[in-house]
Amino acid sequence: xxxxxxxxxxxxxxxxxxxxxxxxxxxxxxxxxxxxxxxxxxxxxxxxxxxxxxxxxxxxxxxxxxxxxxxxxxxxxxxxxxxxxxxxxxxxxxxxxxxxxxxxxxxxxxxxxxxxxxxxxxxxxxxxxxxxxxxxxxxxxxxxxxxxxxxxxxxxxxxxxxxxxxxxxxxxxxxxxxxxxxxxxxxxxxxxxxxxxxxxxxxxxxxxxxxx
Amino acid sequence: xxxxxxxxxxxxxxxxxxxxxxxxxxxxxxxxxxxxxxxxxxxxxxxxxxxxxxxxxxxxxxxxxxxxxxxxxxxxxxxxxxxxxxxxxxxxxxxxxxxxxxxxxxxxxxxxxxxxxxxxxxxxxxxxxxxxxxxxxxxxxxxxxxxxxxxxxxxxxxxxxxxxxxxxxxxxxxxxxxxxxxxxxxxxxxxxxxxxxxxxxxxxxxxxxxxx
Numbered sequence: 321x322x323x324x325x326x327x328x329x330x331x332x333x334x335x336x337x338x339x340x341x342x343x344x345x346x347x348x349x350x351x352x353x354x355x356x357x358x359x360x361x362x363x364x365x366x367x368x369x370x371x372x373x374x375x376x377x378x379x380x381x382x383x384x385x386x387x388x389x390x391x392x393x394x395x396x397x398x399x400x401x402x403x404x405x406x407x408x409x410x411x412x413x414x415x416x417x418x419x420x421x422x423x424x425x426x427x428x429x430x431x432x433x434x435x436x437x438x439x440x441x442x443x444x445x446x447x448x449x450x451x452x453x454x455x456x457x458x459x460x461x462x463x464x465x466x467x468x469x470x471x472x473x474x475x476x477x478x479x480x481x482x483x484x485x486x487x488x489x490x491x492x493x494x495x496x497x498x499x500x501x502x503x504x505x506x507x508x509x510x511x512x513x514x515x516x517x518x519x520x521x522x523x524x525x526x527x528x529x530x531x532x
Numbered sequence: 533x534x535x536x537x538x539x540x541x542x543x544x545x546x547x548x549x550x551x552x553x554x555x556x557x558x559x560x561x562x563x564x565x566x567x568x569x570x571x572x573x574x575x576x577x578x579x580x581x582x583x584x585x586x587x588x589x590x591x592x593x594x595x596x597x598x599x600x601x602x603x604x605x606x607x608x609x610x611x612x613x614x615x616x617x618x619x620x621x622x623x624x625x626x627x628x629x630x631x632x633x634x635x636x637x638x639x640x641x642x643x644x645x646x647x648x649x650x651x652x653x654x655x656x657x658x659x660x661x662x663x664x665x666x667x668x669x670x671x672x673x674x675x676x677x678x679x680x681x682x683x684x685x686x687x688x689x690x691x692x693x694x695x696x697x698x699x700x701x702x703x704x705x706x707x708x709x710x711x712x713x714x715x716x717x718x719x720x721x722x723x724x725x726x727x728x729x730x731x732x733x734x735x736x737x738x739x740x741x742x743x744x
Contacts, residue, residue: 414677419678458669458670461673468684469626472687473614476720
Protein backbone atom coordinates (compact mmCIF):
# COMPACT_ATOMS: atom_id res chain seq x y z
CA UNK A 321 0.00 0.00 0.00
CA UNK A 322 1.41 3.42 -0.92
CA UNK A 323 1.98 5.68 2.06
CA UNK A 324 0.58 9.09 1.32
CA UNK A 325 -0.97 9.53 4.75
CA UNK A 326 0.47 9.42 8.21
CA UNK A 327 -0.41 7.25 11.17
CA UNK A 328 -2.70 9.43 13.24
CA UNK A 329 -1.35 10.74 16.52
CA UNK A 330 -4.53 10.33 18.49
CA UNK A 331 -5.64 6.86 17.33
CA UNK A 332 -8.77 7.09 19.46
CA UNK A 333 -10.18 9.96 17.42
CA UNK A 334 -10.45 8.11 14.12
CA UNK A 335 -11.47 4.92 15.94
CA UNK A 336 -14.49 6.58 17.56
CA UNK A 337 -15.59 7.97 14.21
CA UNK A 338 -15.23 4.54 12.60
CA UNK A 339 -17.17 2.88 15.43
CA UNK A 340 -19.95 5.45 15.02
CA UNK A 341 -20.07 4.67 11.30
CA UNK A 342 -20.20 0.91 11.96
CA UNK A 343 -23.10 1.38 14.40
CA UNK A 344 -25.14 2.21 11.29
CA UNK A 345 -24.98 -1.52 10.51
CA UNK A 346 -27.06 -3.13 13.27
CA UNK A 347 -26.42 -6.60 11.81
CA UNK A 348 -22.79 -6.42 12.99
CA UNK A 349 -22.04 -7.74 16.49
CA UNK A 350 -19.88 -5.73 18.94
CA UNK A 351 -17.14 -8.33 18.46
CA UNK A 352 -17.19 -8.01 14.69
CA UNK A 353 -17.04 -4.21 14.94
CA UNK A 354 -13.96 -4.47 17.17
CA UNK A 355 -12.35 -6.87 14.69
CA UNK A 356 -12.98 -4.45 11.83
CA UNK A 357 -11.63 -1.49 13.79
CA UNK A 358 -8.47 -3.40 14.76
CA UNK A 359 -7.73 -4.39 11.15
CA UNK A 360 -8.57 -1.04 9.58
CA UNK A 361 -5.79 1.35 8.64
CA UNK A 362 -6.75 4.87 9.74
CA UNK A 363 -4.51 7.63 8.39
CA UNK A 364 -4.39 11.40 8.47
CA UNK A 365 -3.75 13.46 5.35
CA UNK A 366 -2.68 17.08 5.07
CA UNK A 367 -4.89 19.58 3.27
CA UNK A 368 -3.96 19.53 -0.41
CA UNK A 369 -2.82 15.88 -0.50
CA UNK A 370 -3.57 14.28 -3.86
CA UNK A 371 -4.81 10.76 -3.09
CA UNK A 372 -5.10 9.82 -6.76
CA UNK A 373 -3.72 11.47 -9.88
CA UNK A 374 -5.19 11.34 -13.38
CA UNK A 375 -3.35 8.52 -15.16
CA UNK A 376 -2.71 6.48 -12.00
CA UNK A 377 -4.40 3.12 -11.49
CA UNK A 378 -6.57 3.27 -8.38
CA UNK A 379 -5.78 0.56 -5.84
CA UNK A 380 -7.16 2.07 -2.64
CA UNK A 381 -10.56 3.08 -1.43
CA UNK A 382 -11.36 5.33 1.50
CA UNK A 383 -14.00 6.18 4.04
CA UNK A 384 -14.06 9.81 5.19
CA UNK A 385 -14.01 9.94 8.99
CA UNK A 386 -13.16 13.64 9.08
CA UNK A 387 -12.58 16.21 6.37
CA UNK A 388 -13.50 16.41 2.70
CA UNK A 389 -12.20 14.71 -0.43
CA UNK A 390 -12.86 16.36 -3.78
CA UNK A 391 -13.04 14.49 -7.08
CA UNK A 392 -12.14 16.58 -10.12
CA UNK A 393 -11.25 16.32 -13.78
CA UNK A 394 -9.04 18.59 -15.85
CA UNK A 395 -10.92 19.49 -19.02
CA UNK A 396 -9.22 21.87 -21.49
CA UNK A 397 -6.85 22.96 -18.75
CA UNK A 398 -9.67 23.77 -16.35
CA UNK A 399 -10.60 21.91 -13.15
CA UNK A 400 -14.15 20.54 -13.08
CA UNK A 401 -15.31 19.37 -9.64
CA UNK A 402 -17.55 16.30 -9.84
CA UNK A 403 -17.91 15.19 -6.20
CA UNK A 404 -17.26 16.24 -2.61
CA UNK A 405 -17.07 13.34 -0.15
CA UNK A 406 -17.50 14.26 3.51
CA UNK A 407 -17.88 12.46 6.87
CA UNK A 408 -19.38 8.97 6.53
CA UNK A 409 -19.03 8.78 2.76
CA UNK A 410 -16.94 6.16 0.95
CA UNK A 411 -14.58 7.23 -1.83
CA UNK A 412 -13.97 4.65 -4.55
CA UNK A 413 -12.68 4.79 -8.11
CA UNK A 414 -14.37 1.61 -9.31
CA UNK A 415 -13.71 1.90 -13.04
CA UNK A 416 -9.97 2.36 -12.64
CA UNK A 417 -9.73 -0.24 -9.86
CA UNK A 418 -11.90 -2.93 -11.45
CA UNK A 419 -10.58 -2.62 -15.02
CA UNK A 420 -6.99 -1.72 -14.04
CA UNK A 421 -7.10 1.32 -16.30
CA UNK A 422 -5.65 4.78 -15.60
CA UNK A 423 -7.93 7.03 -13.63
CA UNK A 424 -9.39 9.99 -15.49
CA UNK A 425 -9.92 11.98 -12.32
CA UNK A 426 -8.02 13.35 -9.35
CA UNK A 427 -8.87 12.90 -5.67
CA UNK A 428 -7.74 15.74 -3.40
CA UNK A 429 -8.06 16.36 0.34
CA UNK A 430 -9.59 19.84 0.44
CA UNK A 431 -9.16 19.88 4.24
CA UNK A 432 -7.01 18.07 6.79
CA UNK A 433 -8.54 14.57 6.54
CA UNK A 434 -8.78 11.41 8.60
CA UNK A 435 -9.60 8.47 6.32
CA UNK A 436 -9.74 4.71 6.51
CA UNK A 437 -7.54 3.33 3.74
CA UNK A 438 -8.15 -0.12 2.30
CA UNK A 439 -7.22 -2.18 -0.71
CA UNK A 440 -8.29 -5.53 -2.14
CA UNK A 441 -5.88 -7.57 0.03
CA UNK A 442 -7.11 -5.98 3.25
CA UNK A 443 -10.71 -6.48 2.13
CA UNK A 444 -10.07 -10.18 1.39
CA UNK A 445 -8.47 -10.63 4.82
CA UNK A 446 -11.44 -9.07 6.58
CA UNK A 447 -13.98 -11.11 4.59
CA UNK A 448 -12.02 -14.28 5.45
CA UNK A 449 -12.50 -13.40 9.13
CA UNK A 450 -16.14 -12.23 8.82
CA UNK A 451 -17.61 -13.97 5.74
CA UNK A 452 -20.97 -12.19 5.87
CA UNK A 453 -19.12 -8.91 5.44
CA UNK A 454 -19.20 -9.70 1.71
CA UNK A 455 -22.99 -9.43 1.66
CA UNK A 456 -22.96 -6.33 3.91
CA UNK A 457 -20.43 -4.57 1.67
CA UNK A 458 -22.43 -5.49 -1.43
CA UNK A 459 -25.62 -3.99 -0.01
CA UNK A 460 -23.67 -0.86 0.92
CA UNK A 461 -22.21 -0.62 -2.59
CA UNK A 462 -25.72 -0.98 -4.02
CA UNK A 463 -27.08 1.72 -1.72
CA UNK A 464 -24.26 4.07 -2.66
CA UNK A 465 -24.65 3.24 -6.32
CA UNK A 466 -28.32 4.20 -5.95
CA UNK A 467 -27.37 7.52 -4.32
CA UNK A 468 -24.89 8.35 -7.06
CA UNK A 469 -27.50 7.45 -9.67
CA UNK A 470 -29.91 9.84 -7.87
CA UNK A 471 -27.25 12.59 -8.01
CA UNK A 472 -26.86 11.98 -11.73
CA UNK A 473 -30.54 12.00 -12.57
CA UNK A 474 -31.07 15.06 -10.39
CA UNK A 475 -28.33 16.79 -12.35
CA UNK A 476 -29.87 15.84 -15.71
CA UNK A 477 -33.38 16.82 -14.71
CA UNK A 478 -32.70 20.09 -12.89
CA UNK A 479 -31.43 23.61 -13.49
CA UNK A 480 -28.22 24.99 -11.89
CA UNK A 481 -30.48 26.98 -9.54
CA UNK A 482 -32.27 23.78 -8.46
CA UNK A 483 -28.90 22.08 -7.93
CA UNK A 484 -27.73 24.92 -5.69
CA UNK A 485 -31.01 24.80 -3.78
CA UNK A 486 -30.57 21.05 -3.28
CA UNK A 487 -27.10 21.60 -1.74
CA UNK A 488 -28.49 24.38 0.43
CA UNK A 489 -31.21 22.08 1.76
CA UNK A 490 -29.29 18.79 1.93
CA UNK A 491 -25.59 19.61 2.37
CA UNK A 492 -25.58 23.16 3.77
CA UNK A 493 -22.23 22.71 5.56
CA UNK A 494 -20.56 21.96 2.23
CA UNK A 495 -21.32 25.47 0.97
CA UNK A 496 -19.16 27.04 3.67
CA UNK A 497 -16.41 24.41 3.49
CA UNK A 498 -15.81 24.54 -0.26
CA UNK A 499 -14.57 27.55 -2.30
CA UNK A 500 -17.33 29.10 -4.38
CA UNK A 501 -15.62 28.49 -7.73
CA UNK A 502 -15.56 24.74 -6.99
CA UNK A 503 -19.25 24.78 -6.03
CA UNK A 504 -19.96 26.66 -9.29
CA UNK A 505 -18.10 24.04 -11.31
CA UNK A 506 -19.97 21.26 -9.45
CA UNK A 507 -23.41 22.66 -10.34
CA UNK A 508 -22.30 23.29 -13.91
CA UNK A 509 -21.99 27.10 -14.08
CA UNK A 510 -19.30 29.80 -14.15
CA UNK A 511 -18.53 31.51 -10.81
CA UNK A 512 -20.26 34.71 -12.06
CA UNK A 513 -23.47 32.78 -12.67
CA UNK A 514 -23.34 31.29 -9.18
CA UNK A 515 -23.11 34.82 -7.75
CA UNK A 516 -26.22 35.79 -9.73
CA UNK A 517 -28.06 32.62 -8.57
CA UNK A 518 -27.25 33.44 -4.93
CA UNK A 519 -28.30 37.06 -5.37
CA UNK A 520 -31.64 36.03 -6.91
CA UNK A 521 -32.24 33.61 -4.03
CA UNK A 522 -31.54 36.25 -1.38
CA UNK A 523 -33.93 38.64 -3.18
CA UNK A 524 -36.65 35.98 -3.31
CA UNK A 525 -36.20 35.23 0.40
CA UNK A 526 -36.44 38.94 1.27
CA UNK A 527 -39.57 39.25 -0.87
CA UNK A 528 -41.14 36.24 0.87
CA UNK A 529 -40.32 37.74 4.26
CA UNK A 530 -41.98 41.05 3.46
CA UNK A 531 -45.01 39.33 1.80
CA UNK A 532 -45.46 36.18 3.86
CA UNK B 533 -43.26 -11.59 -8.00
CA UNK B 534 -45.62 -9.39 -10.05
CA UNK B 535 -46.38 -10.79 -13.50
CA UNK B 536 -46.03 -8.00 -16.02
CA UNK B 537 -44.16 -10.11 -18.54
CA UNK B 538 -45.02 -13.35 -20.28
CA UNK B 539 -43.19 -16.62 -20.34
CA UNK B 540 -41.30 -16.53 -23.60
CA UNK B 541 -42.49 -18.82 -26.34
CA UNK B 542 -39.07 -19.83 -27.58
CA UNK B 543 -37.27 -20.42 -24.26
CA UNK B 544 -34.05 -21.23 -26.11
CA UNK B 545 -33.73 -17.67 -27.45
CA UNK B 546 -33.45 -15.94 -24.09
CA UNK B 547 -31.39 -18.83 -22.72
CA UNK B 548 -28.71 -18.47 -25.39
CA UNK B 549 -28.48 -14.74 -24.74
CA UNK B 550 -28.15 -15.34 -21.00
CA UNK B 551 -25.47 -18.01 -21.55
CA UNK B 552 -23.54 -15.59 -23.76
CA UNK B 553 -23.74 -12.98 -21.00
CA UNK B 554 -22.55 -15.48 -18.37
CA UNK B 555 -19.57 -16.44 -20.57
CA UNK B 556 -18.25 -12.96 -19.71
CA UNK B 557 -17.56 -14.37 -16.22
CA UNK B 558 -14.77 -16.90 -16.80
CA UNK B 559 -14.67 -17.72 -13.08
CA UNK B 560 -18.04 -19.53 -13.39
CA UNK B 561 -17.94 -23.23 -14.23
CA UNK B 562 -20.18 -24.69 -16.97
CA UNK B 563 -22.18 -26.42 -14.24
CA UNK B 564 -22.74 -23.17 -12.33
CA UNK B 565 -23.83 -21.41 -15.51
CA UNK B 566 -26.40 -24.14 -16.18
CA UNK B 567 -27.66 -23.84 -12.60
CA UNK B 568 -28.09 -20.07 -12.98
CA UNK B 569 -29.86 -20.45 -16.33
CA UNK B 570 -32.25 -23.08 -14.91
CA UNK B 571 -33.20 -20.88 -11.95
CA UNK B 572 -33.48 -17.61 -13.86
CA UNK B 573 -36.89 -16.31 -14.86
CA UNK B 574 -36.75 -15.09 -18.45
CA UNK B 575 -39.78 -13.12 -19.58
CA UNK B 576 -40.87 -11.22 -22.66
CA UNK B 577 -42.45 -7.77 -22.43
CA UNK B 578 -44.45 -5.92 -25.04
CA UNK B 579 -43.24 -2.56 -26.33
CA UNK B 580 -44.61 0.14 -24.06
CA UNK B 581 -44.77 -2.02 -20.90
CA UNK B 582 -44.10 0.03 -17.77
CA UNK B 583 -41.89 -2.14 -15.56
CA UNK B 584 -41.88 0.40 -12.73
CA UNK B 585 -44.07 3.43 -12.07
CA UNK B 586 -43.10 6.58 -10.16
CA UNK B 587 -44.38 6.02 -6.61
CA UNK B 588 -44.02 2.23 -6.69
CA UNK B 589 -41.46 0.47 -4.51
CA UNK B 590 -39.00 -1.39 -6.71
CA UNK B 591 -38.69 -5.07 -5.89
CA UNK B 592 -37.33 -6.49 -9.13
CA UNK B 593 -34.19 -6.03 -11.11
CA UNK B 594 -33.58 -7.00 -14.70
CA UNK B 595 -30.93 -7.91 -17.23
CA UNK B 596 -31.67 -6.89 -20.81
CA UNK B 597 -31.24 -9.90 -23.10
CA UNK B 598 -33.01 -8.24 -26.03
CA UNK B 599 -34.58 -4.83 -26.47
CA UNK B 600 -34.27 -1.54 -24.64
CA UNK B 601 -35.50 -0.25 -21.28
CA UNK B 602 -35.77 3.51 -20.78
CA UNK B 603 -35.55 5.21 -17.39
CA UNK B 604 -37.38 8.54 -17.22
CA UNK B 605 -38.67 11.12 -14.77
CA UNK B 606 -41.66 13.41 -15.10
CA UNK B 607 -40.56 16.95 -14.27
CA UNK B 608 -43.15 19.73 -14.54
CA UNK B 609 -45.33 17.48 -16.67
CA UNK B 610 -42.51 16.71 -19.09
CA UNK B 611 -40.67 13.40 -19.55
CA UNK B 612 -36.92 13.55 -18.99
CA UNK B 613 -35.02 10.46 -20.17
CA UNK B 614 -32.11 9.57 -17.90
CA UNK B 615 -30.97 6.14 -19.13
CA UNK B 616 -31.36 3.63 -21.95
CA UNK B 617 -30.45 0.08 -21.01
CA UNK B 618 -29.77 -2.28 -23.92
CA UNK B 619 -28.47 -5.85 -24.46
CA UNK B 620 -26.17 -7.03 -21.64
CA UNK B 621 -26.99 -4.18 -19.27
CA UNK B 622 -28.55 -4.67 -15.83
CA UNK B 623 -31.48 -2.47 -14.77
CA UNK B 624 -31.75 -1.82 -11.03
CA UNK B 625 -33.51 0.80 -8.93
CA UNK B 626 -31.23 0.53 -5.91
CA UNK B 627 -32.46 3.52 -3.91
CA UNK B 628 -36.09 2.46 -3.99
CA UNK B 629 -35.26 -1.24 -3.46
CA UNK B 630 -32.70 -0.80 -0.67
CA UNK B 631 -34.55 1.88 1.31
CA UNK B 632 -38.08 0.62 0.50
CA UNK B 633 -39.08 4.10 -0.64
CA UNK B 634 -41.27 5.00 -3.63
CA UNK B 635 -39.40 5.20 -6.92
CA UNK B 636 -39.03 8.65 -8.44
CA UNK B 637 -38.60 7.29 -11.94
CA UNK B 638 -40.37 5.13 -14.49
CA UNK B 639 -38.94 2.14 -16.35
CA UNK B 640 -40.43 1.52 -19.77
CA UNK B 641 -39.77 -1.07 -22.49
CA UNK B 642 -39.20 1.09 -25.57
CA UNK B 643 -39.10 -2.05 -27.71
CA UNK B 644 -40.33 -5.64 -27.43
CA UNK B 645 -38.00 -6.90 -24.67
CA UNK B 646 -36.65 -10.18 -23.35
CA UNK B 647 -35.42 -9.69 -19.77
CA UNK B 648 -34.28 -11.79 -16.87
CA UNK B 649 -36.42 -10.88 -13.87
CA UNK B 650 -35.13 -11.38 -10.36
CA UNK B 651 -35.90 -10.28 -6.83
CA UNK B 652 -34.22 -10.64 -3.44
CA UNK B 653 -35.68 -14.09 -2.74
CA UNK B 654 -34.47 -15.51 -6.04
CA UNK B 655 -31.07 -13.95 -5.46
CA UNK B 656 -30.81 -15.47 -1.98
CA UNK B 657 -31.75 -18.91 -3.36
CA UNK B 658 -29.07 -18.70 -6.03
CA UNK B 659 -26.40 -17.53 -3.60
CA UNK B 660 -27.32 -20.41 -1.27
CA UNK B 661 -26.59 -22.79 -4.16
CA UNK B 662 -23.45 -20.98 -5.41
CA UNK B 663 -22.01 -19.02 -2.45
CA UNK B 664 -19.23 -17.31 -4.39
CA UNK B 665 -21.93 -15.72 -6.56
CA UNK B 666 -22.15 -13.10 -3.78
CA UNK B 667 -18.61 -11.91 -4.49
CA UNK B 668 -19.14 -12.10 -8.29
CA UNK B 669 -22.32 -10.02 -8.06
CA UNK B 670 -20.59 -7.48 -5.82
CA UNK B 671 -17.74 -6.99 -8.29
CA UNK B 672 -20.31 -6.61 -11.08
CA UNK B 673 -22.25 -4.03 -9.04
CA UNK B 674 -18.98 -2.14 -8.41
CA UNK B 675 -18.08 -2.21 -12.11
CA UNK B 676 -21.52 -0.94 -13.07
CA UNK B 677 -21.44 1.67 -10.36
CA UNK B 678 -18.12 2.85 -11.86
CA UNK B 679 -19.68 3.04 -15.33
CA UNK B 680 -22.64 5.05 -14.07
CA UNK B 681 -20.26 7.36 -12.23
CA UNK B 682 -18.35 7.80 -15.52
CA UNK B 683 -21.63 8.66 -17.28
CA UNK B 684 -22.35 11.24 -14.60
CA UNK B 685 -18.93 12.90 -14.65
CA UNK B 686 -18.95 12.90 -18.45
CA UNK B 687 -22.29 14.68 -18.31
CA UNK B 688 -21.02 17.30 -15.83
CA UNK B 689 -17.77 17.92 -17.71
CA UNK B 690 -19.05 18.01 -21.29
CA UNK B 691 -21.27 20.03 -23.60
CA UNK B 692 -24.47 18.65 -25.19
CA UNK B 693 -22.52 18.40 -28.47
CA UNK B 694 -19.82 16.29 -26.75
CA UNK B 695 -22.52 14.09 -25.23
CA UNK B 696 -24.07 13.48 -28.63
CA UNK B 697 -20.64 12.73 -30.10
CA UNK B 698 -20.02 10.22 -27.29
CA UNK B 699 -23.25 8.37 -28.14
CA UNK B 700 -22.36 8.45 -31.84
CA UNK B 701 -18.99 6.86 -31.11
CA UNK B 702 -19.94 4.48 -28.30
CA UNK B 703 -23.61 3.61 -28.70
CA UNK B 704 -24.36 4.36 -32.36
CA UNK B 705 -27.19 1.79 -32.57
CA UNK B 706 -29.04 3.65 -29.82
CA UNK B 707 -29.42 6.72 -32.01
CA UNK B 708 -31.52 4.82 -34.55
CA UNK B 709 -33.48 2.84 -31.94
CA UNK B 710 -34.60 5.78 -29.80
CA UNK B 711 -36.87 8.69 -30.89
CA UNK B 712 -34.91 11.92 -31.34
CA UNK B 713 -36.86 13.84 -28.67
CA UNK B 714 -35.82 11.24 -26.07
CA UNK B 715 -32.17 11.45 -27.17
CA UNK B 716 -32.43 15.26 -26.90
CA UNK B 717 -33.80 15.01 -23.38
CA UNK B 718 -31.03 12.54 -22.45
CA UNK B 719 -28.23 14.90 -23.56
CA UNK B 720 -29.96 17.82 -21.86
CA UNK B 721 -31.29 19.90 -24.77
CA UNK B 722 -34.56 20.68 -26.53
CA UNK B 723 -35.29 18.68 -29.73
CA UNK B 724 -34.65 21.84 -31.84
CA UNK B 725 -31.17 22.16 -30.37
CA UNK B 726 -30.42 18.51 -31.17
CA UNK B 727 -31.38 19.17 -34.79
CA UNK B 728 -28.94 22.09 -34.85
CA UNK B 729 -26.18 19.96 -33.25
CA UNK B 730 -26.68 17.24 -35.87
CA UNK B 731 -26.70 19.81 -38.70
CA UNK B 732 -23.45 21.36 -37.46
CA UNK B 733 -21.83 17.91 -37.24
CA UNK B 734 -22.84 17.00 -40.79
CA UNK B 735 -21.45 20.33 -42.02
CA UNK B 736 -18.15 19.73 -40.19
CA UNK B 737 -17.89 16.22 -41.67
CA UNK B 738 -18.54 17.57 -45.18
CA UNK B 739 -15.91 20.26 -44.66
CA UNK B 740 -13.37 17.68 -43.47
CA UNK B 741 -14.11 15.50 -46.49
CA UNK B 742 -13.50 18.34 -48.95
CA UNK B 743 -10.39 19.54 -47.00
CA UNK B 744 -8.84 16.33 -45.74
